[in-house]
Amino acid sequence: MQLHSGRLFWPTLYDKPQQYPVLSESLRCDVLIIGGGLSGCLLAYMLSKTGMNVTLLEKHKAGSGSSGANTGLIQYTSDKTLTSCINSFGEEKGVRFYQLCREAVHGLTRFYKETGGMEEGMALRSSLYFASTLDDKPMLQEEYETLRKYGFSAAWLSEQEIARRFPFSKPGAIYTSGDAEINPYHFVHVLLQAAARNGVKVYEDSPAAGFHFDGRHVRCRVGEHEVTADRVVIATGYETQEMKKDRGAYLTQSFALATEPVQFLDQWYQRCLIWESARPYLYLRTTSDNRIIIGGRDESIGPGGLDETRYLSQCDNLLQELAELFPMAAGLKAEFAWGAVFGQTHDGLPYIGEHPRFPGCLFMEGYGGNGAVYSYIASKLIMDVLKGHSRRDLELFSLVRTAHGQQPLLTDYD
Numbered sequence: 001m002q003l004h005s006g007r008l009f010w011p012t013l014y015d016k017p018q019q020y021p022v023l024s025e026s027l028r029c030d031v032l033i034i035g036g037g038l039s040g041c042l043l044a045y046m047l048s049k050t051g052m053n054v055t056l057l058e059k060h061k062a063g064s065g066s067s068g069a070n071t072g073l074i075q076y077t078s079d080k081t082l083t084s085c086i087n088s089f090g091e092e093k094g095v096r097f098y099q100l101c102r103e104a105v106h107g108l109t110r111f112y113k114e115t116g117g118m119e120e121g122m123a124l125r126s127s128l129y130f131a132s133t134l135d136d137k138p139m140l141q142e143e144y145e146t147l148r149k150y151g152f153s154a155a156w157l158s159e160q161e162i163a164r165r166f167p168f169s170k171p172g173a174i175y176t177s178g179d180a181e182i183n184p185y186h187f188v189h190v191l192l193q194a195a196a197r198n199g200v201k202v203y204e205d206s207p208a209a210g211f212h213f214d215g216r217h218v219r220c221r222v223g224e225h226e227v228t229a230d231r232v233v234i235a236t237g238y239e240t241q242e243m244k245k246d247r248g249a250y251l252t253q254s255f256a257l258a259t260e261p262v263q264f265l266d267q268w269y270q271r272c273l274i275w276e277s278a279r280p281y282l283y284l285r286t287t288s289d290n291r292i293i294i295g296g297r298d299e300s301i302g303p304g305g306l307d308e309t310r311y312l313s314q315c316d317n318l319l320q321e322l323a324e325l326f327p328m329a330a331g332l333k334a335e336f337a338w339g340a341v342f343g344q345t346h347d348g349l350p351y352i353g354e355h356p357r358f359p360g361c362l363f364m365e366g367y368g369g370n371g372a373v374y375s376y377i378a379s380k381l382i383m384d385v386l387k388g389h390s391r392r393d394l395e396l397f398s399l400v401r402t403a404h405g406q407q408p409l410l411t412d413y414d
Helices: 038-047 082-089 091-114 134-149 159-165 184-197 237-242 310-325 371-386 392-397
Strands: 004-007 027-034 054-057 122-130 155-158 172-182 201-203 210-213 218-222 225-234 249-259 273-276 282-286 292-300 334-345 351-354 361-365
Touching: 004 310, 027 038, 027 218, 038 054, 038 184, 038 361, 038 371, 054 184, 054 225, 082 091, 082 134, 091 122, 091 172, 091 184, 091 371, 091 392, 134 172, 155 159, 159 172, 172 184, 184 201, 225 371, 237 249, 237 334, 237 361, 249 310, 282 310, 292 310, 310 334, 351 371, 351 392, 361 371, 371 392
Parallel strands: 027 054, 027 225, 054 201, 122 273, 225 361
Antiparallel strands: 004 334, 122 172, 155 172, 210 218, 218 225, 249 292, 249 334, 273 282, 282 292, 351 361
């Protein structure tokens, strides 16, 4: 599956990442991780501190998939509001989901510092979530009250208060603190380097060709060799849909760009993360070298997969929308622009855990606009499972949960 097209921004800031060998022998390990994106590397780093014998396989280069196209907004709020989560899953589960997201933001920023990430690659931020239209204002006001009720940091900004802080005005907005922005591509590599230093065996250009389950172990074919593991963790992102179709998940295509450096960020209040209530939504952030990243406006994806050139026309649309919010951005150019496959679920939650058709395997499917946060949640939960601990939270993210009254389609993989 082609995951992105165009010119990505993050790899240009880290052009000589650590290289890892191709698997050249058969191995035995406790845990085999398939996938060298953010999910796989987070788990590899966590497991590297447990004393387990861990191997990670990446079929191309680490971070070369969706992680390189990730725009790096780290927020505890989700595409699915807390109010909607409570209505869908009940009070206890809805609130718990948001608590897990908040814990994940803290964990991601701690790991970034702990593994030696570049100082300019991560910054703590607040977030502005504005009502795109007057009709959306009551929904946002209700969400603000819900967040406050359950102890989440949030403030309400009126139309006048927004206009005082920004060169645009909107009917109202929720302003939250405790979020962050990161360089996701660099994060993948520092996590993997730290995991390798702690003993994790890492192999690139080593695609897993298939699995055999014998009841006690899982054997994975890699070219002429084989890796035998007690447990296998599938962290292949949206490509997991090629292995196991989930009816509750669907793929779209999303678009983003990074502008040339700008001079007007003093008019961007606290350089906060910005997003909106419209669906599909627009989102914005700044970078350490004073660029603006703007993205969103997801579209359906055709049977042939990602439209390789659609990002070119969407780039002009995104620049126009940027100028509508920040008039001083009129005439600004995009130095980087890309399109990428984006996975979502109908109920707004990621898929994490076991699947009855794949004994010995655990899945990390961080679908949704909060992919990095979901990757952290998945890594923590799966690490506990591998250590023999039971986590009730896994029920919320079950791969066989119903979605709109349907069971996921179960297919064999050989």
